[in-house]
Amino acid sequence: MKKNKYKIIEPFLNKEKKLKDLSSEHDIPYSTLKRWIKLYKEFGIKGLSKKIRSDKDSFRKADDETIKFVLKEHKKNPNINITTLYNNYLTFFKNKNINKLSYNTIYRIAINLDPFSQKIINENLNNIKKSNNIYRISTEKLYIKNLDVNDGVATIIIIYDVYDNSIINYKLFIGEAGEDHYLVFIRETIIKNKLKNYLVKPKYIFIDDFKMKNKERFFKILKELNIGEDAEITLEVNPQTVDRKKLEQLKKIGINRLSIGIQSFNDEKLKVLGRIHNKEVALNTYNDAREVGFENISIDLIFATPDQTIEELKKDLDIVERLSPEHISIYSLIWEEGTKFMDLLDKGELDPLDNDLEAKMYELIIERLKKIGYLHYEISNFSKKKYEGRHNSKYWKNKKYIGVGLGASGYYEGIRYKNEIEFLDYYKKIDSNEKPLMEVEVVSDKDNLENYYILGLRLLNKGIEIEDNIYMKKIKDLHERGYLKIEDDRYKLTSKGLMFSNDVFVEIME
Structure with a gap:
């Protein structure tokens, strides 16, 4: 460990110091210290050690014998599923002196071998065709073989609001599954968990990191979900990922709100933040969005970056006033354990901004944005009248919601959970008729009240x-x-x- 985590939290455990004092003393975020304390209480000193992946060396290249075995198993039983195949593999190679392959590796081999991959597709399409039309997906042949993660394939998270039956979050992430293939599993999950009753005129849809190649088809599928006419459909983009042509395309297929991750209008600060765009690109993206017809735009900014001055912040706010976006999210830089900023801090190459200066900057931001007509409705969020970000309102109000899909989080009936974030882990559980859960936490009445206070x-x-x-x-x-x-x-x-x-x-x- 770079730092002796136990020594840092020991005064708190012994009730000698408060957590906020330790945070200031060691320049470590409160949330990080709380996580260390939780790990220590659950697992002792071992919980504070760096975790070593148990499968670190298990993703090995398949040999010819394994490939022949997979094909032979499929020939014997064309309806075999991945879990049964993997169990048969372990039994067959049990007494052989070879390095056993992981479940994920066997899966990768299987989906790249005809006719096994087509069997996977057909099996899941049959499930979809038997379901309600709202989950209908095209029955044309779906190609999921030989996928390259760099091709921009995407996976989807859908979160349903329990109170008013509307989708409040819709996120996209890079993954190893094909677009259509993953949509099949999303619908299969919905069907198996009998969640279709929640699909009633979704009002809030949020799309993050949009990587799908066939955007038109995606939105055709999305419209099958019976979206309300007044739905707010937000797309989060980074300036370097969209040009005017793409913006025109996105406007045409139904996006009606943009959230642009500008972060700063200062080229030097953008370099420090690791962004690959510059001020000119950011301004061009914003102006192009306006010119193609976007009337609801939010921008993200970060302040309290290393060595930032009040004058530099004022220049950013001058540009904000000139652009006049409908919504602004502005956050101070977080020095979180495991990030490149903490690594540079440990090496002495970067220093966080003075706390008093950061407070002055935040005060300036509030004063300036209120002066030019923005409502300060949440600690880090400002908007013009009637333009508050709808998609986060349910979370901030501590409402219950159901998460469906890869990496989705949910909070329902006193249970907070998170699904598997790796597609193959998610698939393994779905294939075994298990819920694809990675984390489950029972929320006590005390925790629930705590959340109510903080979010309120x-x-x-x-x-x-x-x-x-x-x-x-x-x-x-x-x-x-x-x-x-x-x-x-x-x-x-x-x-x-x-x-x-x-x-x-x-x-x-x-």
């Missing part, structure tokens, strides 16, 4: 109710110290509370 305080116009519970003593103390105010019979963050919101949240959680 983040929404500046919402706040939290005044009521008697285990946190009220802390809430009253924060009120007396000027971090919270009472407005409309609810506790809300004051200007001071906004500046030190992380400290406020940590005190509530401790």
